[in-house]
Amino acid sequence: MKANALFELGMDLEARVAEGAGCVAEPRSTTQKEENNSAAASVFADDRLDHFIQKEGIHCAGAHLIIDLYDAERLDDLPYVEQTLRTCVEEAGATLLHIHLHPFEPKGVSGVAVLAESHISVHTWPEAGYAAFDVFMCGDARPEKCVDVLRKAFNPGKTAVSELLRGREVASQLSKPHAMEAAE
Template sequence: MTAGAHRPAGTHLLADFYGVDPARLVAANDIDALLRAGALAAGARILHSHFHSFGESQGVTGVVLLAESHISIHTWPEYGFAAADIFMCGDAQPRLALELIERVLKPASSIVQHIARGRAVIPGHIPEPAPL
């Protein structure tokens, strides 16, 4: 691999957050700032972000585009639920982004799926699930 080359193998975290205070799930600017902070905590490079609010007291959808991939979120304040998608490759550490997002949203419970991506692209590497 040449210096500065970007490895395709990465980690994809799918997080469902339950029992979140609805007030934490409605402000697009706050959620944008939270996901950007998560990206920085993970050591990722932010390229762009776009967030959309569906109206007062309504949910938010948005994405932070990263050199390493993305972080996205969809919120349903009426159910106290948020679904986040954190995919990072290279040296970024998506678990650190997840920990920050969870610490701020303070869900009563969460379910996180961990998916190893692109491992077979690396010559001689046999894909197997990465531990949480």
């Protein structure tokens, strides 16, 4: 059941288990495989870009932006939504592993861009002119760059952005000396 659920999300359990064991796993997708370039391969090395960050003086796993677009356009254009996600990834300086998007009938698009630094998800309601984006990135990525990309792409009448700094408790535990010793 769990392997099937991961497959439905565009992943497979075998690849994730291998990755967790320190193996470099090829990105997998139910829709398409992205080019495996040196940037994507290097995120699994010791100098990974998905490390904990410091933002506004807070040590955390990363920034998670909740972006709501109201009175937005082109929310039912799947190729356009995909290209916009790719532009977000590029502008944020993130590493795309794969994209899985699903069109709904009669209208709407839902999906995710899986990143080495985390993800961008999208859910659209074109009939209401509304789109919900979650942009979670860690490491050197700049998720805030996605806000301008989304505004330009979908021309919303209103944009609402909330930011959560994720993993504060884990980050504080990692910085304690006893936690480091226990990990060794």
